[in-house]
Amino acid sequence: MSEAEWTAPPVTWRARERAPALDVRDGWLPAWRRVIAGMAAGALLAGSMPPRSAWYLAPAGVAVLSWAVLGLRWRQRLVLGAVAGLSFFGPTLSWLIDFHPAGFAALLVLEVALFAGAMLLADPARQRWWTVPAALVALEAVRSRFPFGGFPLPGMALGQLDGPFAAAAPLGGSLLVTGLAAGAGAAVTALVVTEQRIRTLVLVATLTAVGAAGVTLAAPDGAPAGQLRAAVVQGGGPRGIPAVRADEQAVTERLFEVSNDLPPGLDLVLWPESSIGVTGPVTDTSEADRVAALARRVGATVVAGVTESESATFRNAAVAWGPDGRILDRYEKVHRVPFGEYIPARGLFEQLSDMTALVPRDAVPGRGPGLLETPAGPLGVVISFEVFFSDRARAAVTAGGRVLLVPTNAASYTTEEVPATEVAAARMRARELDRAVLQAAPTGYTAIVLQDGSIAGQGDLSTPELLSATIPLRTGLTPYARTGDLPVLLVAASALCAVPTRRLLHRRHRPTEV
Structure with a gap:
């Protein structure tokens, strides 16, 4: 004292x-x-x-x-x-x-x-x-x-x-x-x-x-709205490689290889963020034709993350192909990663540090709620970083999403800290909104989360993974989804x-x- x-x-x-x-x-x-x-x-x-x-x-x-x-x-x-x-x-x-x-x-x-x-x-x-x-x-x-x-x-x-x-x-x-x-x-x-x-x-x-x-x-006062037979695909591969240095074609090929073992009777197939990299719109590209062929072969809706490069910008989108191979809908990421997908006040920060090597182009921000209208039903979508923000998930669910999709890419990180935190965020969004969550990552963690936050299936890091499950579709809104x-x-x-x-x-x- x-x-x-x-x-x-x-x-x-x-x-x-x-x-x-x-x-x-x-x-x-x-x-x-x-x-x-x-x-x-x-x-x-x-x-x-x-x-x-x-x-x-x-x-x-x-x-x-x-x-x-x-x-x-x-x-x-x-x-x-x-x-x-x-x-x-x-x-x-x-x-x-x-x-x-x-x-x-x-x-x-x-x-x-x-x-x-x-x-x-x-x-x-x-x-x-x-x-x-x-x-x-x-x-x-x-x-x-x-x-x-x-x-x-x-x-x-x-x-x-x-x-x-x-x-x-x-x-x-x-x-x-x-x-x-x-x-x-x-x-x-x-x-x-x-x-x-x-x-x-x-x-x-x-x-x-x-x-x-x-x-x-x-x-939660939500009511069952049927079931969805879904599969999430993880191609595997090395970790610790920034997106700008990744071999985009190799990522795509690994996903196609794993998708050769998709089980019959599926309604939905989810591929990760950055599954496909193209210059300009993905429509009418050879990569789009191959995904269309996959959708027709499986007889299911396929949702894949697509990066569309332009001269000074790029678009980060989740694109849905129908069972007939046609592109049905798309959602472009709204909440971009600062210093990961764009540089705020780029001119100022580039004078302080060499940011161009890591983020050579800024992502174009999307608009509106993440909702894909498909034969598998209305699908809510949050892309990668957006899973940490409840307002983006709420927007998708209040717009009509009966399940929440999280195509993501944590391959840039060498440890499990970020992938594990992403799974935790997916579980929190599931509990907040009374929706099952499907998360697909090229090198992990890929996971299937039920509406009560429990994990129905989760892959390992770096390895090829193919997870499938029958998940419930839900309607209705929790108090948190409303307020x-x-x-x-x-x-x-x-x-x-x-x-x-x-x-x-x-x-x-x-x-x-x-």
């Missing part, structure tokens, strides 16, 4: 409620125990992320984080938030080092700054423990939108898919799952270290009962605004001294 704490005059119960609980120093650095706790909190959060997916580590991490920031002034919360953010994002973004070391460093600095900023929003010094999970919900909401449309990797909710909090996904999506997991951890700390244990216990019990009732009442993130964001904002609002009202009604 510091000298200031030993010599401070006694305070009343109400004064103690208003004062910082444990740390009254005005400096920037918190006590070393707090710094170690902040590092441990970030490491626990990282341990809950795919591919490890130890869901219980996230509530434990938030419990440690809540204790670590309890009683700290804003400067110290900022420092401790940066420490925890570095411990969290350092290992979970390390896959970027092989791809672009400077990009990794820049993104890490940004993400750590956002985490530190989130801890500024929390007000645990006044024993309002719920501000910590509310701040983490706000952090996830910001990361899914900023910068350049968002970069939500890793997403805190993606480690919760095998835990109890994922049951809330149809009600409030990944933000609600994050809030519940973080709230559980913060509540444990509140019960242990705060003086208002009875009030905290009553509040936790009330929130638990309301949450359980909400999850029960908000069960999106707005209700959860309003609750989080109310929790964060309650403290400064109460403080302002207290000052206005304080008696004037004469």
